[in-house]
Amino acid sequence: MISGTKLNQFIINSLEDIKAFDITVIDVRKKTSIADYMIIASANSNRQTKALARHLKDTLKEIGKSVANIEGEVDGEWVLVDLSEVLVHIMLPTTRAYFNLEELWQS
Numbered sequence: 001m002i003s004g005t006k007l008n009q010f011i012i013n014s015l016e017d018i019k020a021f022d023i024t025v026i027d028v029r030k031k032t033s034i035a036d037y038m039i040i041a042s043a044n045s046n047r048q049t050k051a052l053a054r055h056l057k058d059t060l061k062e063i064g065k066s067v068a069n070i071e072g073e074v075d076g077e078w079v080l081v082d083l084s085e086v087l088v089h090i091m092l093p094t095t096r097a098y099f100n101l102e103e104l105w106q107s
Helices: 004-017 046-062 093-099 101-106
Strands: 021-027 037-042 069-071 078-082 086-091
Touching (some): 037 093, 046 078, 046 086, 086 093
Parallel strands (some): 037 086
Antiparallel strands (some): 021 037, 078 086
């Protein structure tokens, strides 16, 4: 089972497989107990956010890592893939700009 930076890189590679862009990793270990890292990625469409989440779930399953929960697949503007220690936010650029998670969690 992989964890930490190796898991983060695996997630990034999986997201890049389906053309996610503007991928950011934020270390939140000193700010919250809900996760160790947040990974934020952008997608070009609602369909792509959903495809990225499904692809990530499938590739993680191949290495024995399970997804605790996926939220937001109905509308696809913001899909959250919860791996417990890593939260992956897949967002449309307009949604990402509006919520500005990077500023919230990096400050």
